[in-house]
Structure formats: structure tokens, C-alpha cells
Amino acid sequence: MVKALTDTNPGAPDPGDAVDSAPPKSAASAKNAHTEELVKSKQRVADHGEMFTPAWMLDLVKSESERIDSRFLEPACGSGNFLVQVLHRKLAAVEVKFGSSEFEKRHYALLGLMCIYGVELLDDNIVECRGNLLEILTEYLRLDPSEELCGAAAHVLSRNLVHGDALTMRTALGEPIVFAEWGYLGKGKFQRRDFRLDVLTQSAAFSEEGNLFAELGKHEIFTPTKTYPPMTVKELAA
Numbered sequence: 001m002v003k004a005l006t007d008t009n010p011g012a013p014d015p016g017d018a019v020d021s022a023p024p025k026s027a028a029s030a031k032n033a034h035t036e037e038l039v040k041s042k043q044r045v046a047d048h049g050e051m052f053t054p055a056w057m058l059d060l061v062k063s064e065s066e067r068i069d070s071r072f073l074e075p076a077c078g079s080g081n082f083l084v085q086v087l088h089r090k091l092a093a094v095e096v097k098f099g100s101s102e103f104e105k106r107h108y109a110l111l112g113l114m115c116i117y118g119v120e121l122l123d124d125n126i127v128e129c130r131g132n133l134l135e136i137l138t139e140y141l142r143l144d145p146s147e148e149l150c151g152a153a154a155h156v157l158s159r160n161l162v163h164g165d166a167l168t169m170r171t172a173l174g175e176p177i178v179f180a181e182w183g184y185l186g187k188g189k190f191q192r193r194d195f196r197l198d199v200l201t202q203s204a205a206f207s208e209e210g211n212l213f214a215e216l217g218k219h220e221i222f223t224p225t226k227t228y229p230p231m232t233v234k235e236l237a238a
Contacts, residue, residue, distance in 0.1 A: 077118030
């Protein structure tokens, strides 16, 4: 899914390769440190099979997690244990590459957030997840809640973090899950294209070598349900 979404990027100034972040803890020590955070209650585990993803698993995709524009989809994101760590690494990359320019820093930080996706079955978890990611971004950029960039980030999270079921690929209201693909065009302008999750997953299967549909061009497979005109932070926040 990450690859499928990344390959459809509408084109943006290249934010560069991954950067090194602080040395990660060993898998064992990180796992032990987060054990108490992986379960909210035994009852929720019994009722919903709720078990949060440990943050140390992010090291399995270390290079991707340190690229600002790489896309991550967590199909059972809970309150955001995994996605929070993804955002931290993306913001570390933003600081290294664009820390000297406040304008670029703010816009590429928003792009990093735009590249994080999640689906969650429980409504309290999805609300908490959105809040956790928004808090990290606002603290990093020292945003006031009244600022347009904060409003734009909240709007993005409302589109990227979906209350629904990743197995059925439908929202809590029974509608097909639709994700917004965001791209940064430069000069403060963002591009948005919407894609249905079920179509993207089918397209990935069609592209496999030897498949009857393997010769289809990506322009035939990845057809957005809607394409929006370029938007500024102010327009996203509106």
C-alpha cells in the first residue's frame, strides 16, 4: 500500500533522501519499554482484538520512515503508537533539510503529516490518534491553535485517519474508504487527489508479474475519484 500510494505522487520538489536520526534502541529494550502501552484493557482485547503496534517495529522500515514524502498506512492504527514515531522521524528529516527556512520548514512538516494514513475500528482510538499527531506537529512548529496551519493539519488528519474497518475497506458509516493523496507542488501549494482503498489494493494485485492485467499502464489503474485544484494552507484550513 505504501508503494502503491507513493508511485502515484503527482510530482513535487524532491525533499531528498532519508537522513540519519538518533540511534534507535535495541528491539528488545524498546519492546520492553512499551509493553505496558500496547493494551488498554483485557476486555478490549477480548471484544475487539485490540493490541497496539510497538514503536520498535518502525526500525524494520527505517530508511522509508526517514523520508519526508514516503507514505505509511497503518490498517489498525489504534491511538497512534506506530504513526507517532513515523511523524517524529519525518519531522527530524524536515529539521535537517529545511530548518533554516521557516517557510519551507512549515510546508514540508505539513507534507510529512500528509503522508501518514490510518484506519481504526474504535471511535475513541481514532479521535485520540488524530489528537496525538496534531499535538506533535503543533509542538514542533510552535503553532497557536488559531493559526491556519493548525487548521490545515486538522483537516488533513480528518481525511487521512479514518474511522472504519480495513478488512471490509469501509468506513463506520458503511461507505468505501477514500484516501486523499497529497503532494507538495512548491511555493506553498498542495495537490490533492482522492483514491478508493479497495481500488488501490486491487490495482496492486493486477500489477503483479504474470497477471492478466499486468500490461495495463498505471494511468489506467490509478484513476482518482476526484482531483482538486492546487490549494494553499489557508484554503486547506477553510
